Amino acid sequence: MDNKNLWVYIEQSYGEPKSVGLELLGPGRMLADKVGEKLVAVIIAGDASKAAAAAIAYGADEVITCEGPEYEDYNTDAYAPALEALIQEFKPSVMLIGATSHGRDLGPRVACHLKTGLTADCTSLDRDVETGKVQWTRPAFGGNLMATIECPNDFPQIGTVRPGVFKKGAKDESRTAPITKFDFHVSEDQIHAKLIERIVDAGAELVKLEDADIICSGGRGLGKPENFSLVQALADAIGGVVGSSRAAVDAGWISHAHQVGQTGKTVAPKLYIACGISGAIQHLAGMSGSDCIVAINKDPDAPIFEVANYGIVGDINTVLPALTEAIKKLKA
Amino acid sequence: MNILVCIKQVPDTTEIKIDPVTNTLIREGVPSIVNTFDQYALEMAVQIKDKDPDTKVIVASMGPPQAEVAIKTCLSVGADKGYLICGREFAGADTLSTSYIISRSVEAIEKLEGIKFDAIFCGKQAIDGDTAQVGPEMAEHLGIPQITYAIEAEFVENKLRVKRETEDGYEIREAACPCLITVTKPAFEPRYATVKSKMAANRAKIPMLGVADMDIDVERCGLKGSATKVKKTFVPVRNKNGIKIKEETPEESVAKLVELLTGAGVI
Numbered sequence A: 001m002d003n004k005n006l007w008v009y010i011e012q013s014y015g016e017p018k019s020v021g022l023e024l025l026g027p028g029r030m031l032a033d034k035v036g037e038k039l040v041a042v043i044i045a046g047d048a049s050k051a052a053a054a055a056i057a058y059g060a061d062e063v064i065t066c067e068g069p070e071y072e073d074y075n076t077d078a079y080a081p082a083l084e085a086l087i088q089e090f091k092p093s094v095m096l097i098g099a100t101s102h103g104r105d106l107g108p109r110v111a112c113h114l115k116t117g118l119t120a121d122c123t124s125l126d127r128d129v130e131t132g133k134v135q136w137t138r139p140a141f142g143g144n145l146m147a148t149i150e151c152p153n154d155f156p157q158i159g160t161v162r163p164g165v166f167k168k169g170a171k172d173e174s175r176t177a178p179i180t181k182f183d184f185h186v187s188e189d190q191i192h193a194k195l196i197e198r199i200v201d202a203g204a205e206l207v208k209l210e211d212a213d214i215i216c217s218g219g220r221g222l223g224k225p226e227n228f229s230l231v232q233a234l235a236d237a238i239g240g241v242v243g244s245s246r247a248a249v250d251a252g253w254i255s256h257a258h259q260v261g262q263t264g265k266t267v268a269p270k271l272y273i274a275c276g277i278s279g280a281i282q283h284l285a286g287m288s289g290s291d292c293i294v295a296i297n298k299d300p301d302a303p304i305f306e307v308a309n310y311g312i313v314g315d316i317n318t319v320l321p322a323l324t325e326a327i328k329k330l331k332a
Numbered sequence B: 001m002n003i004l005v006c007i008k009q010v011p012d013t014t015e016i017k018i019d020p021v022t023n024t025l026i027r028e029g030v031p032s033i034v035n036t037f038d039q040y041a042l043e044m045a046v047q048i049k050d051k052d053p054d055t056k057v058i059v060a061s062m063g064p065p066q067a068e069v070a071i072k073t074c075l076s077v078g079a080d081k082g083y084l085i086c087g088r089e090f091a092g093a094d095t096l097s098t099s100y101i102i103s104r105s106v107e108a109i110e111k112l113e114g115i116k117f118d119a120i121f122c123g124k125q126a127i128d129g130d131t132a133q134v135g136p137e138m139a140e141h142l143g144i145p146q147i148t149y150a151i152e153a154e155f156v157e158n159k160l161r162v163k164r165e166t167e168d169g170y171e172i173r174e175a176a177c178p179c180l181i182t183v184t185k186p187a188f189e190p191r192y193a194t195v196k197s198k199m200a201a202n203r204a205k206i207p208m209l210g211v212a213d214m215d216i217d218v219e220r221c222g223l224k225g226s227a228t229k230v231k232k233t234f235v236p237v238r239n240k241n242g243i244k245i246k247e248e249t250p251e252e253s254v255a256k257l258v259e260l261l262t263g264a265g266v267i
Helices: A019-034 A049-057 A076-090 A101-113 A225-238 A246-250 A281-287 A316-331 B036-051 B065-076 B095-113 B134-142 B195-203 B250-263
Strands: A006-009 A039-045 A062-067 A094-098 A118-122 A124-127 A134-140 A145-150 A157-161 A179-181 A193-200 A214-218 A241-244 A271-275 A292-297 A310-313 B002-007 B009-011 B032-034 B056-062 B081-085 B119-123 B146-156 B159-166 B169-176 B179-183 B229-234 B243-245
Touching (some): A006 A019, A019 A049, A019 A094, A019 A124, A019 A157, A039 A049, A039 A076, A062 A076, A076 A101, A101 A118, A101 A157, A101 B095, A101 B134, A101 B159, A118 B095, A134 A157, A225 A271, A225 A316, A241 A246, A292 A316, A292 B250, A310 B250, A316 B250, B002 B036, B002 B095, B002 B134, B009 B065, B032 B036, B032 B065, B036 B119, B036 B146, B056 B065, B056 B095, B065 B081, B065 B195, B081 B095, B095 B134, B119 B134, B134 B179, B159 B179
Parallel strands (some): A006 A039, A039 A062, A118 A157, A214 A241, A214 A271, A310 B243, B002 B056, B119 B179
Antiparallel strands (some): A124 A134, B009 B032, B146 B159
16 A cells, blocks of 8 residues: 555644644554554644644644635635545545544545545544554444444545544644645635634633533533522632533523533533533433543432542532532632 | 435434443334434424425435334424335445435435435434434535534525534535535424324335435445444443542532542642
8 A cells, every 4th residue: 555644634723723633643643653654734724834833842743734715714615625635645544633513524525535434533543553454443322332443445544533532742842843835726616615604602602611621510400490500600619611411401491502412512621520410321422531520419320420430429409509619718 | 495304213322221241232122213413404494394385305214124114204294205215235334335325316316206406404413323424425425515513504595504503603604506414403393293294104105215226336335335344342331430429418528529639639
């Protein structure tokens, strides 16, 4: 085979690199080293300079960029042909893409065009040193089952990887690496799905669950919608963001933007505090990758305790205010 | 306007249990449902039909013969007609092959119906495979634009105007028809069937499409047409040996928790 080197697609938004691409340089390095390949960061952007500098600081051996005004906004019709052209030109063996809405929009389009395999939303990666095949491991059936997948005959082997599963490595701004600029352009008449308007949720409506270090989530076990104020108070005290279970969203207690789980957001914060959440498998699918899970529930048999590092069996109405007070004291 | 809604029959993953002895999924007795996100896609299409009665909503599903039940469920909540894409050549298909097969059925259905589809609506992902890849891969096979993570859609002249969810908020995008969208959880819930609509759906004949009914390369179908192979499956280990705290008073429990969290360097 001609294909060599491991690519990490560095997702950016208006020039700012997203965390997920930088996170993937860690496992990317591990997978590249296993077979003695280079770790290459690939960036498509209006202006790739910031993302390129970040990729080098986080360990890329080389950077390849494709820049142009047509890549200012993310657009499938511009990004997919550009990434396809990059792959056809440089022939990587493996490509890792963040499993964000951007990555999961772009990945299948590109993999299908190249008639190669794509494994979705991986949470664990390994590589067979003999064959060079990546072992892509991912959850299915809402997290009930894990599957390890291979792409045996086609190149590149591509996978999207769940954000937050791998943590960003150490940043070294003194590192240097060559940057190759790839000249490829997409004309206006090739853009068939156009961006008309961006609505960036501002203020109270902005729920940045994916980026939060600490999430305090509430479920139906809160008993009534007003009790979300107890969860909010805890989140405020501890410096976290409020999440919720699907049951609480369906009951109309809180907006869908807060929902964690299979039909909501997938999160992996440093600390996840589940308050009155029983732990339906769909909820666990969205948060079981958290570093530390605390569960507070009055039912000692609630499945949430099976994934919790620490659990308090008790009543939300008394435990939450006590915890909020204790955190405030600790921080004072 | 003519809309094709692609649906999948899936096991209700809320009902799946793990066999504690063999550590495998127990699928027996687990009810089958129309994939949640496909229900949203269908409802979105039927709402367009509510406003413009000339709209035709056709459903297609690839699956075993019993997936006919899922298509009938769709007929009972507003779809005009349904096709079952079925054949043993299709078994074991990954997303690349599945999207190829369904994309080939689009042309076959258009010929049979004597129409052209203006848009294809898919659910964002199936709740069993969770890949979210078949929709965009179909769009690529068909060479049409895609808009993923849609929560609202309306036809504006010969374009589909879509509100989609992003990590930062929302976007309004417009795609030239024909196009494909994948639908995530919208603000509305799918409608319920009535007794009358259920009975009518049960009487409906669901035409089947096999390799002989489509212009299709059998080499690209099923297991042999798949680029990815499943090497193994396993049930995730959940038990983290967590510490359960149950002291006399909430204050004592909380004090112990805070001690453990600070001790572990979490806070």
